Amino acid sequence: MKKQIFIEGMSCDHCVKHVEKSLKELAGVESVNVNLQGKYAVVDLSNDISDALIKEAIEEAGYDVAAVKNA
């Protein structure tokens, strides 16, 4: 399954890498694609990871989550 995560606060490629890294560290995340202009990330999941856990990982990295949607 895929989820699309809308993220506030990313401003450059460094932010993109930081968000990518924090999402990839979650067990069950197969791949991450971050769109800087669109302010979102799409994650491919091998098992269902809760929106709350995803939100927590991104907030710990220093960004805000505006919404998480099933994609």
Ligand SMILES: [Cu+2]
């Ligand atoms: Cu940055």
